[in-house]
Structures are given as structure tokens and as C-alpha cells.
Amino acid sequence: MSLRKLPEIKAFARPQSFQWDAPSEVLAKWAETPKAAAEEGDTVVSILDVIGEDWWSGTGVTAKRVSAALRSIGPKDITVRINSPGGDMFEGIAIYNLLRGHQAKVTVEVLGWAASAASIIAMAGDEIRMGLGSFMMVHNAWGVVMGNRHDMRDAADLFDSFDSALADIYEARTGAKRAAIVDMLDAETFMSASEAVAQGFADIVDKDLAAPAEGGTGQSRASARDHLDVLLARQGVPRAERRRLLREASGTRDAADPQDTPGAVLDIAAARQLLATMKA
Template identity: 35%
Template sequence: MTVQVKGQKVTLSGTVGDDWFGDGFTHANVVAALAGLDGDITVYLNSGGGIASEGAAIYSALATYDGRVDIVIEGIAASAASLIAMAGETVTMSDGAVMMIHDPMNITVGNSAEHAKTIEELEAYAKSYAKIYAKKSGKTANDCRDIMKAETWFDGDQAVEAGFADESGASKARPVAAYDYRAYAHAPKGFVAQAKAKDWSIAKYVNHDNKPLTAASVAKEEDMTDKERADALAAELATLKAEKAKIEADFATASASAAQATADALKADRDRRAAIMALPEAKGREVLAEVLFADGANVEKAKAFLGAAPEAVAPSTTAEDYEKARLAGADLGNGGKSEDKKASWASAVSRANKRNGKK
């Protein structure tokens, strides 16, 4: 099976990158399926993992789909499949489903230069994966990388708590997709036993040059000459490099776009505040103007509110007003009786003059 589409429901099941164990899907399969769809979709995912570059390419295809994408993990989303799950607007774990996040891995046979090249490629994928996990979970890329290095397995509730899923659904999980779970360091024992019992072996799908083979090419490669093998591998390597470059370029573009959107939003906020505070109606009502800005009011709304509010009256600070208020507070106004106000004031002034040596 490649990709099943029924209405707005898309099912991705099996190995990421090829049909290794009788079930699988590729980036090309997914792109072809999405091309025939319009509007919001729900992707049902059940995969033990596969090829890292294919997982990254499928994530990109879903993340840039022109419509809402919700993802339901029906059985398992491990390795490259867990990255695909991060493309969902929402990620729902079926009851009993699991998710696994780890550093991309490969097998290298060769000299030190070949090992070094594999390390370089894996590190590049790991850094890109960590940024995508961070975007979904709200964690830092470094925190996500630590989770990846530990090969972390999550049940539904744990995935939600960690931020990699949004909810743990009530629907019962389907049996996990076929995969060689022995390739993972901390896979549940039941998964490992199942892989062994059903001969889900990944070893036969990796050749001596460390390149992943398709199920169909396992038999075909035996009939190829050395030159044909070399040409085929060179072409495959060129394709993988081109895909990797495209994914990195797409990711860089998306990051730059997000940064620009943030900068634009901050500038718009600053401009809105400046416009509100510059309103004639804001004079004498500066505190209210700040409150309206913080509450998200636009300039027109702030202007209307400020225009209807009373202007703040600054307290008098003249010496004469202060002295009047002080004398009144000391009851020198003779209890406030109008007929005695002038006499009280004259008496107060006379006493003040005497204190100052005046007659």
C-alpha cells in the first residue's frame, strides 16, 4: 500500500520511504495524493520510521499544504514518522498509540572519511529535526536534541505533556506498523519480539555502500554490473543531496518569514502606541491612553474613549493656594463662618508678621 485517500482522510501506513515490509509510503506518493485534494484534511499515521530524508520531505509537503492538516497517530509514529506528525495543526494520539523521538541513525561500512561523511549528514538532519520538534512543542532546540539523543518513547499522555501531541483520543489504537524495532535501543520488548517473530529485518535493505535500498531493488541489484551499481548509487546520492538542499532552503525561508512577521508585529504595536499617545485627546489622560494601548485598542477606538473621558486636573502648587489650604486645614477660617473669614484671615496675617519681626 502507498497512500490511501478517502474523502478528506489520508492514511499513511508502513515504512517511511519505501514498502519494506509489505507496507510503506514515499514523499512522491504523498505529494501525488495532496495534489488531488482541496480543503482541510486529516492524516492517519501508523509508521515505525524509515528514511530520514524522506521523513523530512514528507513533513515539508504536509506543512506547506494549502489547507489545515490534523494528524491522528493510530498505532505508532517513531523516528522519521514522528517528524511527519509535527506537521499537524493538531496531533491526536489514539488510545494505546506511542511516539518515539530520536537522533537519525545509519550504518556505515568503510574508511574514516566515509564514517566522517555519515556523521556530518546525520548531524545536519538531527539539527533540522530538533528545530521542527521545538516549533511544535515550544521547547528549545537544545532541549529537543537531548530528548532525541536519549531515544525517548512516549505514550499518549506523555506526548501531550511534552508538547509533541495536543490530545490523547478515545479511539483504540491499531496494531503497530511493521518495522524492525530491534534497530532501536529502547524499543518496548513487545515490539522487539514481534519484529523477530515476523522477520521484520532492516539489515537486508541496506547495502554495502550504506545506501537504503527499496524492496524491489533488493533482487534487482544482484543482476547489476559494478558500473551500473556505481551509476545508480551516484544518481541516488545526487537526488538525496538535492532533496536535502531543498528541505534546508524551505526551512530557512520559513524561519525568515516567521522572524519578519514577528518584527512587523512589534513595529505595528510601537506605531499604534505612538499614534494613541500623540492624540490631542490623550493630553491629560496619558494613563488611560496607556491602558487602552495595552488592552489592544486601535487608534480610532482609543480616540473615542479618550474624548469621552474627563481630563485629569493637576493639583495647584502656587504658594498662595498652598497657604490658604494650610490655614483652612488648621481651622483658621473660624469654622467656615462667612462673617468671620476676613477677621480670621487678618488675625492670621498679623500673627505671621509678628513672627517675622514686622509691625
Template identity: 30%
Template sequence: MSAPALLRSSNGIQQISIESKLMSEQRQLFITGEINANSAIEFFKEVIYLNSEDGIKPISVFINSPGGEIDNGLLVYDAIIGSRAPIHMFCIGCAYSMGAVLFAAGKERYMLPHSKLMLHEPLLGERIGGNASSIKSISDSLLETKSMMNKLLAFHTGKTEKEIDKLTSYDHYFTAKEAVEMGLADGIKDFSAIMEGCV
């Protein structure tokens, strides 16, 4: 849990979380750690709230995530793409796997100089078991997911699906400079430049 911030109002001083203060006053959200059901629905609610407050002013999303569950990641993706207020993404450490897809989906996408992205094929989240028909069904579903993710990345990078398929055939890491060259990011900003654009 992060340290509390102090909120001064006509009712005196009260403590609120730093995340709440940044969200309400600066329209800044965070995607950190593994993407799962809890983090995805929390992000979804925050985007709804900020859109209800102002559907035009941009929302800044800072991501530092190793990735996570694809289905829950797609809920976050849909919120980013569907937000009326443009969402600007900032990679502040790493955005791996599903995290890289979410980062690439931003209206504007910037990376700190030493941050990294990583892409790879969808992975099975649990051990395979069952009969031959069940295993084939799992395999077919995984291939469909791979194709869908490749289409999303091709759309956001301007690359072909064939190029994306090659990039995701193994764990492919990108420095900030490489991410810009690949069309995964729009630019590199240092901490002070990010702060200037968020206040």
C-alpha cells in the same frame, strides 16, 4: 491489500479500494509502515490532489509508522507543512522516529488513548565504510541532520533545541498523556470522537 468498497453511481456499482473511498469522500489519508520513496511520493500526490479539490477543508491523516528514511520523510513533512488545506494528524498506534516528527507537524494533532510516540537521534541507514575523510563527511552530515531535526521538533513543540537534544539522545517513548505534556500532541481522542470529527 484491503477489502474493496462498493461505489454506487448512475453507472451502477463498482468496486474501489477503501483507501480511495476514504480519500475521495472523507479526505482521509494514511501513513502506515516504513516511510520510503514509494510511500512518500504517494502521500505527496494525494495531498496535491486533495488541495486541488478543496484548499480549505481539512485533511485527516492517520499515522501508524515505525519511521523510516529521513530524506523521504522530509518530503512528507514538506507536504504536510505546505498544504493549503490544514492537515490534522491522528496517531492510531505508533509514530516512532521520523513518524513522530511527521505527527508533530500537523496543524492539529491527536492521539488514541493507547498510542505512543518515540524520538531518537538520526541513525545511519547502512554500514560505514571508506577512508577517514569519507567517514568524517558522513559524521558531519549526520550531525547536521540531527541539528535540523531538533530545530523542527523545537518549532512544533515550543521546547528549546537543548531540551529536544536531551530527549532525542536515546530512544524516548511517550504515552499519549506524556506526548500532550511535552507539546508533541494537542490532545487525546478515543475512536468514537475521532470518527465524529472526520465525518
């Protein structure tokens, strides 16, 4: 188990009418930074993408993948490297619980961003180290809800439960007063490395932590998708719809099609037409 007495968060039933995503302004900042990590050892778990699976590209960090990595490593001390804008709260909580239950020391290194659902994951660290120039962001549960007025009322009640669970995690890890944590979540609080340490969300600013390194052509393609994804998010387009539009802009077929090409380069003309349509 974790060396710290961290709370386990009970699993919620995933509402089918909800869609989860990272806030658009965080996606924008994260999309501007390289995603690749420095050299990794066999006891490193990398969380360098959006939380939750992207069914179009096959990317994204899921509890299933983290669980497989932990099984492969076994009961050894591990390092979890994070550079993520967040994403699916349910996956974030599941990954937090997996790391919390690891049978040895968990050291978290924030290389760039630990925002939204990624900040939940970071709280599972027995030691949390922030790299120079890194940031952490915490906020209330955020998502898109579809349905009638009854669905909306039910959603508000569910969001209260989600926010309470998040506050439980942050309160236990930081030692801060509950009211202070709630205020931070309500305000959608961004913290620099030193601010995160001062607030109890991290333990040390590590000047030796390497910033993410530039990747190759594959990363450039992913970066183009990321930037377009951000623009669509700022227009209020839900994540599922953004993935459909991005598939069209890339000239790919349905994600279930075995001939689909996840790494396809975006068709610039199609992308511009897509954005023009959104702005119209």
C-alpha cells in the same frame, strides 16, 4: 500554508553511502500491531507503513505518493492517519514539508505508532491527536554508513546537520527548550499518548480514535515478512541486504523482474535456514 508557523526544512543531498531504516526495537513493536486503518474518507491521507519505498514489495510511504494524494484532495482540510515505525529520514522530511505547505488545516491522528521518521511527519499537523494506547518516539538520525575512515568522518558531520534539522522541527512544534529537545533525541525517547501531550508533541488524547483493524490474508503475509524483517534487523543486517534475503526466502526473483510476485508467501524452511545462518 500550514495554520501554524512551522519551519520548512531544506532538502539535504542524499549520501549514496548511507542506508536508512527504522530502529529494530520499534520495528518489532510495530510488527506486532495490525496495519489496516478504519474507514477512510476522501480527505484522509494514510501513513500506515514504513517510511520510504520498499523496492521488493512496492509498499512503503513516499513523498511522491503523499504529493499525489494531496493533489487529488485539493485545498481542503485533511486528516493524516499515522501508524508507522519510521524509516527513511529524507522521505520523512519531504512528507513533512508537503503537509506543512498544504493550503488548509492538517489534522494528524496517531493510531498506533509515530516513531522516528513518522514522528517528523506528525509534527506537520496543525492539530495532533493521539489515540489511546498510541506511542511517539523521537531520536537522533540513525543509519548505516559504508566506506573508509574519511567517509565515516564526513558522515559524523552530516549526522550533526541532520540532528540539528530534526531538533528545529521538534523545537518549533513543541515550544520546548532546545537543550531539552537535544536531550530527548540523545536518549531515544518513547512517549505514551499522555506523555506526548504533556511534552508538547501532541495536542490531545482522543479516546474515540479507532485502533487499526485486523486485515485479511494479504496482511498476514505482510506480517510474516515484517517479523522476519525485525529478526534480521536485530542481527544488524542493513535494510538493502534484508530485502535481498527476504526475496530469496520468498522464492521471488529480482525486484526488477516483471514476473516477480511481491505478495509471495514466505518459504518457512528457507526463512529458518536464513535465520540459522545469521545466528551461526
